[in-house]
Amino acid sequence: MKKVATATKNMNSAMSSANRASSPSSAKSYLSTAERESKNIDSAQDKSARYSADIASKMSDLSRAQEHVLKGEEDERKKTSDLYEKQRKADEAARKRLTDDNRALSKDLASLRAQLTAAISTQASSTQPFVVENAEGRETPYDFFISHAWKDKEDFVNGLVSAAKEAGLDVWDDQSAIVWGDSIRQKIDDGLRRSFFGVVVLSPNFFERPWTQYELDGIVQRDLSGAGRLLPIWHRLTQDDVAAKAPSLAGRLALPTSTYSTAQIVDELLEMRDRFKAVAR
Incomplete structure (x- = not known):
């Protein structure tokens, strides 16, 4: 933008000088300078437009990259949450199996002791x-x-x-x-x-x-x-x-x-x- 401003200033100065020129050759020289500065303005504006487009493209790429990162992080959190829930359910099922096994073992031991007591009573009575x-x-x-x-x-x-x-x-x-x-x-x-x-x-x-x-x-x-x-x-x-x-x-x-x-x-x-x-x- 600074180049555009400088070129515009130079172009206006050259046009003003051309209007005040005392001879056709001097006016022609100033007009040539004004035309050159006009081209510099157009070139600078084209570059600025390209830079702006390039910046917009990179910002768009950055936005997509950020969205991709955020989505990856969300997917990872969901995956971790799913794994945690799966492990929690597996642990809960294992604890339930252990509780059931212990309960069954206690019943078996109680039954065995009852059988032993009955056998002792039978033997003692006879x-x-x-x-x-x-x-x-x-x-x-x-x-x-x-x-x-x-x-x-x-x-x-x-x-x-x-x-x-x-x-x-x-x-x-x-x-x-x-x-x-x-x-x-x-x-x-x-x-x-x-x-x-x-x-x-x-x-x-x-x-x-x-x-x-x-x-x-x-x-x-x-x-x-x-x-x-x-x-x-x-x-x-x-x-x-x-x-x-x-x-x-x-x-x-x-x-x-x-x-x-x-x-x-x-x-x-x-x-x-x-x-x-x-x-x-």
């Missing part, structure tokens, strides 16, 4: 009274003889014995009953003879040791003769494992440590003691 000798130096027999492998003490048996004693159960276990110099065989026989029940913690370790086999034989013999009861606990074993090692025990109702906590096993032992001691003489 059991012939059995005789157990009083423990040496005591007025009453032990409630339970705990047969187990030494390797299972730390991860299960010690906790079971401790919890059972705290609950008021009278338990024979090797650590408290056998001292230095005792005959292990005699002590085991004495413990079996003076206990109402033989609790056998069957495990992979149990079937590897000769003393546990000896205890199991004694408990089974007393169970068959009616002088005691065998109560199996499965520790890190399945029914198939028990069937492979001791087929005669696989069909007995047992408490697996995979399903029952130590506290729940102690509760079952308390109920067993109370039911069966009522029929003992």
Whole structure:
């Protein structure tokens, strides 16, 4: 625009000079200058028009680019929102499945405990009274003889014995009953003879040791003769494992440590003691 203004000024000045020229040659020279400045004005105006058109085109391109960016951002927000909603629904469905599974598991456990209680009641009602000798130096027999492998003490048996004693159960276990110099065989026989029940913690370790086999034989013999009861606990074993090692025990109702906590096993032992001691003489 500055060039147009300058050229216009020069053109007007040349036209004015041409009008005042004293000779035709001078007037012609001024007119030539005015024509040249007129062409400069036209050229500058053309350039200005092209610049304006170019600016308008670039502004249009910029506007489209901005719209594209905004649309991309909106699409990204929508995509993120959709992914979030999809994940939220998936998480909600997973929580519902977990809740349903836990509820079903609780029902299964409750059903299993009910079956066990019913089986205990049935067995107790049909059991012939059995005789157990009083423990040496005591007025009453032990409630339970705990047969187990030494390797299972730390991860299960010690906790079971401790919890059972705290609950008021009278338990024979090797650590408290056998001292230095005792005959292990005699002590085991004495413990079996003076206990109402033989609790056998069957495990992979149990079937590897000769003393546990000896205890199991004694408990089974007393169970068959009616002088005691065998109560199996499965520790890190399945029914198939028990069937492979001791087929005669696989069909007995047992408490697996995979399903029952130590506290729940102690509760079952308390109920067993109370039911069966009522029929003992």
